[in-house]
Each structure stands twice: as C-alpha cells, then as structure tokens.
Amino acid sequence: MTAYEKPNVTRSEIEEVLRNHLGPGAAEIAPLAGGNLSSAFSFVHDGRGYVLKFSDLAGAYETERFVSGLLSGRGIPVPKCMALGKTGRLAYVIMERIEGRNLAEYTAEEQARLLPELIGILTSLADADVGATNGYGWIRPDGNGAYASWKDFAVAVYAEDQTGTFWDNWHELYRTSCLERDVFEEIYTRMLAYVPYNEPYRSFIHGDFHQWNMLTDGERITGIIDGNCLYGDFLVDLAILDRHMPWGGVVQAYRDRQEKAGVAIPDFKERLYGAYYFKGLDGLRFYAKMGWQEAYQSTRRFLLNLED
Structure with a gap:
C-alpha cells in the first residue's frame, strides 16, 4: 500500500468552480500547505478571503456544513461554510478564510x-x-x-x-x-x-x-x-x-x-x-x-x- 496522495487539481478546474459559484473576479488563487486529505487553495473575491478544498473521498464536506452550523454562535472560531458541490470525481467546499x-x-x-x-x-x-x-x-x-x-x-x-x-x-x-x-x-x-x-x-x-x-x-x-x-x-x-x-x-x-x-x-x-x-x-x-x-x-x- 502506497502513501495516500491528495488529489491533483488543475488551475482550470479551480477557476471553473469559482466562476460557477461566485461569478468572475476570483483573484490571488494560491495553494495552501498542510492537511493530509484535501487539496486546498486560498483566494480573494470582492475583497474577502476564502478557502477552496477538494477531496476524492466519499461524502467529503457535507458534514463540515452541518458542523459549521452546530458550532456557530458559541464563540468557537470555526470557518463558515459558503458552498459545496462536485466537479467530476472530486467534491469541493468553499469556506470563509480565517486569518492567522x-x-x-x-x-x-x-x-x-x-x-x-x-x-x-x-x-x-x-x-x-x-x-x-x-x-x-x-x-x-x-x-x-x-x-x-x-x-x-x-x-x-x-x-x-x-x-x-x-x-x-x-x-x-x-x-x-x-x-x-x-x-x-x-x-x-x-x-x-x-x-x-x-x-x-x-x-x-x-x-x-x-x-x-x-x-x-x-x-x-x-x-x-x-x-x-x-x-x-x-x-x-x-x-x-x-x-x-x-x-x-x-x-x-x-x-x-x-x-x-x-x-x-x-x-x-x-x-x-x-x-x-x-x-x-x-x-x-x-x-x-x-x-x-x-x-x-x-x-x-x-x-x-x-x-x-
């Protein structure tokens, strides 16, 4: 068994997802380090920062949306889930970016x-x-x-x-x-x-x-x-x-x-x-x-x- 590799995502795939959800205007798209199961990217849209994550694992991200709602309002600094969907074999989620x-x-x-x-x-x-x-x-x-x-x-x-x-x-x-x-x-x-x-x-x-x-x-x-x-x-x-x-x-x-x-x-x-x-x-x-x-x-x- 080989070590797990995060999914490879092309620039065009990233831009297509962002266009579909947010329209044109996404900028400063950059890969994020860390995380063992998702390929993650930061970007800016209308002056606000977001994170886009991709995974090829079944059922990825739906639970993140539930958890975001469960913990919001409790003073726990968790990012809000803005959108999720699927592109080809990959699931993706767009979340607000927390600075730090x-x-x-x-x-x-x-x-x-x-x-x-x-x-x-x-x-x-x-x-x-x-x-x-x-x-x-x-x-x-x-x-x-x-x-x-x-x-x-x-x-x-x-x-x-x-x-x-x-x-x-x-x-x-x-x-x-x-x-x-x-x-x-x-x-x-x-x-x-x-x-x-x-x-x-x-x-x-x-x-x-x-x-x-x-x-x-x-x-x-x-x-x-x-x-x-x-x-x-x-x-x-x-x-x-x-x-x-x-x-x-x-x-x-x-x-x-x-x-x-x-x-x-x-x-x-x-x-x-x-x-x-x-x-x-x-x-x-x-x-x-x-x-x-x-x-x-x-x-x-x-x-x-x-x-x-």
Whole structure:
C-alpha cells in the first residue's frame, strides 16, 4: 500500500468552480500547505478571503456544513461554510478564510502561552448542544452519528473491511510498512477493555484537535479548522492535544480548569486511557501508511508503556 496522495487539481478546474459559484473576479488563487486529505487553495473575491478544498473521498464536506452550523454562535472560531458541490470525481467546499498562521509554526513556548485558550475552546466544543442528534462516531451529513454505540464505532473503525474509504485494504500495511500486527492487536485489546468507561459519554469531538489545525495571530487563536468530527467521549480531543503537545502540561491544565469551575469528571484516568488507545491506533495506522517512521515509533512507545 502506497502513501495516500491528495488529489491533483488543475488551475482550470479551480477557476471553473469559482466562476460557477461566485461569478468572475476570483483573484490571488494560491495553494495552501498542510492537511493530509484535501487539496486546498486560498483566494480573494470582492475583497474577502476564502478557502477552496477538494477531496476524492466519499461524502467529503457535507458534514463540515452541518458542523459549521452546530458550532456557530458559541464563540468557537470555526470557518463558515459558503458552498459545496462536485466537479467530476472530486467534491469541493468553499469556506470563509480565517486569518492567522498555523499554530504549529510557532515555538513550543509560544504555543504554551495559548494553552489556556485552547483548553477553553476544547471545553466549548464538548459543551455544544447535540441533544437534537443521535448516534456515535462519524457525524453524517444529517447531523447524526453513524453508529448505535461507541463500541460499535470503535470496532468498525478498525475492522479489516474498509472498502471505499481512505483505509481500503489497510491490512496490507502489515506487509508493506512498519505497522506491526502484534503491537496493533495488543493496543486494540487494551482499547476494548476501556470502552465501557468511554461509552456512557456523548459529546461533540473535533477529532483532530492539534496545532496543525489551529490558526493564530500570535496573541489568540483565530481559527479551528479541518475537523474529523464525531460524537463520543470528549476526552478524545484532550488526548489528541496532549499527544501533540507532550511538553505542555495539557492534561493538568485541563484538570485545573475543571476543578476551578467545580466540574467533576468521573473515571477520568480510565476514560483518558481509552481515548489514548483509540486515537493511538489511528495514529499508528496513519503514520505507517504515510511512511512517517519517527511518529510511528514515538506513538508505539507511548501506547505500550501507558500502563507501566
């Protein structure tokens, strides 16, 4: 299995999409770095900045439109979805552009200064009102989760048959990459042991809550982008942030905030372990597919030593 490659999009395809939705006048069209699944471009129209993203993955972007509506008005800096559609084999979405640089471009010290704000945003995401929806796991275009329970979702995510998805034929990674079957299955078994702790909780989860999906002007967080959104235990987002800022005291900062607010978190350690295992498995598989050996080994060590 080769590393996934984002779709190639020609200049004429970009210009045709923009003409169809906005009419003539799009300018300053430029590719954007970052993102592993979409090809993204910035542009200006009538003096306002936008982002155009393309994906060849099934069902791409419909959920982004739902999430944009769900989170708007909550003080969470997520971009508004302006339009979406399809051109040939590719889905596309046009979103407002949020100004700022990627948080990952800043030093560890600069990132740490913004941690209190990140914890606040994480808390606001978890507090989003999802009462009108049901289900767990990936958020479908209608706003409901794709699975009846967290366990059903966790099992389905790591099932061998992933036909038609990014993970189609992923078991080939055991043969063609650094992915080790015995390590993966050991961590999978541990994840299932913690599922009962995570299962009772159902909140909105960004799903990729880390520096590469955050924008800042250096003083504040200006945008949270590119969610892999789902419903489940919100500590999944905390686990993601902690693993991407292991030097930042993320977990303690979160606990301090909740304690100050008088918020009790039942079974915190067990739920966090379940979140680490759930996202860690995804990390192992993804890093192996992308050929990112160092990230794979670091995640492997962390997960195998988690309960020591």
